[in-house]
Amino acid sequence: MLLGRSSEEHSALNLNGTVRNDIDSGVEHGDVLLRYADAAVGHTPDLASSREALNSSMGPDAVVDCAATIANFQRMVRIADGCGIPLDSFSRQESAKWRDDLGIDGFRSRGNTFG
Amino acid sequence: MTTTTFPFAYATTDWPVLERMAEAHRRSWAMLAAPGEWWTGAQRVSIAAECRRASALVDGLPDPGPGPAALSEAALFAVHKLIGDLPNVTREWYDETISAEGMSDTHYIELLGVVVHIWSVDEFHRALDIELEPLPAPIPGEPTRIRPLGAKPHGSWPATIRPGDLGETEADIYGGAEYAANVRAAMSLHPDSVRWLSDLFDAHYLSWIEIGGEQEPFRVLTRPQRELVAARVSALNECFY
Numbered sequence: 001m002l003l004g005r006s007s008e009e010h011s012a013l014n015l016n017g018t019v020r021n022d023i024d025s026g027v028e029h030g031d032v033l034l035r036y037a038d039a040a041v042g043h044t045p046d047l048a049s050s051r052e053a054l055n056s057s058m059g060p061d062a063v064v065d066c067a068a069t070i071a072n073f074q075r076m077v078r079i080a081d082g083c084g085i086p087l088d089s090f091s092r093q094e095s096a097k098w099r100d101d102l103g104i105d106g107f108r109s110r111g112n113t114f115g
Numbered sequence: 116m117t118t119t120t121f122p123f124a125y126a127t128t129d130w131p132v133l134e135r136m137a138e139a140h141r142r143s144w145a146m147l148a149a150p151g152e153w154w155t156g157a158q159r160v161s162i163a164a165e166c167r168r169a170s171a172l173v174d175g176l177p178d179p180g181p182g183p184a185a186l187s188e189a190a191l192f193a194v195h196k197l198i199g200d201l202p203n204v205t206r207e208w209y210d211e212t213i214s215a216e217g218m219s220d221t222h223y224i225e226l227l228g229v230v231v232h233i234w235s236v237d238e239f240h241r242a243l244d245i246e247l248e249p250l251p252a253p254i255p256g257e258p259t260r261i262r263p264l265g266a267k268p269h270g271s272w273p274a275t276i277r278p279g280d281l282g283e284t285e286a287d288i289y290g291g292a293e294y295a296a297n298v299r300a301a302m303s304l305h306p307d308s309v310r311w312l313s314d315l316f317d318a319h320y321l322s323w324i325e326i327g328g329e330q331e332p333f334r335v336l337t338r339p340q341r342e343l344v345a346a347r348v349s350a351l352n353e354c355f356y
Contacts, residue, residue, distance in 0.1 A: 017343070019350045027337075027339050027340055030343055034347050036242075037347045038347070040242040041347075041352070043173075047241075051242070051243070059335075062335045064133070064243065066242075066336060067130075067242035067243050068318070068320065069336065069345055070238065071236070072316060073345045073349055075234065078197055078201060078230065079301050081204050082204060082209075082227045082231070082301075083224075083273055083301040085270070085298055087355075
C-alpha cells in the first residue's frame with residue numbers, strides 16, 4: 001500500500017506491473033527482478049535459474065541487493081499483518097484511485113488495515 | 116542443532132554479501148540467544164526452530180526438529196500461522212492467541228519479533244542458496260517481564276508507544292525521531308524488537324541517509340528497482356498495508 005505512493009515520486013514505476021507479469025513495470029531490468037522475487041518468495045524450482053538470469057543481467061552485487069530487499073519485505077509484511085497496523089486516512093484516500101486496479105482491495109488483510 | 120558461535124561466513128559463498136549484512140546477522144543471532152522480556156533464551160531459540168519447521172512443512176521438506184525448550188500449543192500455532200498462513204491472520208485470531216494460556220500481548224509481540232527476524236535472515240540465505248546458519252545456543256537467564264508504561268492503544272492490535280511516551284529504558288528505539296511510522300512502532304510493546312527491526316532494515320533495505328534522498332554508494336539496485344521488488348513481495352503475501 002505505502003509503496004503505491006512512491007510510484008508518484010518515481011514516475012517510471014507502473015504499479016500494475018508490480019502485480020501483473022503481462023504489464024511492463026517500466027523499471028529497468030524489472031522482468032528479471034520480478035522473476036527472481038517470485039521464485040524466492042514462492043520457494044519454487046525456478047529459483048536457481050531466475051537467480052542466474054538476474055546475475056547475467058545485473059551482476060552478483062545486484063543479486064545480493066535483491067535478496068536483501070526480498071528478505072526485508074518478507075519481514076515487514078509479517079509485522080504489518082501480524083499487528084493489524086492501520087493505514088492513515090490520507091493514505092486511504094490517496095490509494096483509493098489505484099487499489100481497485102491492482103486488485104489489492106480483495107486481499108483479506110484489508111480488513112486488518114481498515115479495522 | 117545449536118552452536119555457540121555464529122560466523123555467517125559469507126566469504127566462502129559465491130555471493131559478495133556485504134560485511135554490514137553479515138554483522139547485522141551476527142547481531143541477530145546474539146539477540147536471539149539472549150533472554151528476552153517475556154521468553155527465556157531457550158524459548159526464543161525454540162521459536163526460531165519452529166519457524167524453520169513451519170517453512171519446511173510448507174515446502175514439503177524434512178522436519179528439522181524442535182528447539183531446546185517446549186512451547187505452548189498457542190505459541191507453536193502462532194509461529195506456523197505467521198509463516199505459512201499470513202493472509203488469514205485476523206483480529207479474531209490475534210485476540211484468541213493472546214488470551215491463550217501462557218500467552219499475552221507482550222508474549223505475542225516478542226514472539227513475532229523473533230519470527231520475523233529469523234525468517235528474514237533465513238529467507239536471505241534461501242534466496243542465495245546459502246546453507247541456513249545453525250541456531251545459537253541459548254544464553255541462560257530469566258525474562259525481565261517489564262512492560263513499557265507508555266504503551267497505549269493507537270489503532271494497531273497491540274498497544275504501541277508513540278515517541279512522546281517513550282520511557283528512559285526505551286528512549287532510543289526511534290533514534291530520537293519525533294514521529295514513528297505505524298510499521299516501525301508496531302512492535303514497540305517489546306522495545307528490543309524495534310531495535311532489531313531498525314538494525315536489519317538498515318542492513319537489508321534502507322538507512323536513514325537514503326530516506327533523506329541520497330542513495331548510499333554500496334547499494335546496487337536503484338530505489339525504483341528495490342521498490343518494485345518490495346511491492347511484488349508484498350503482493351505475493353497478499354499484504355494490503
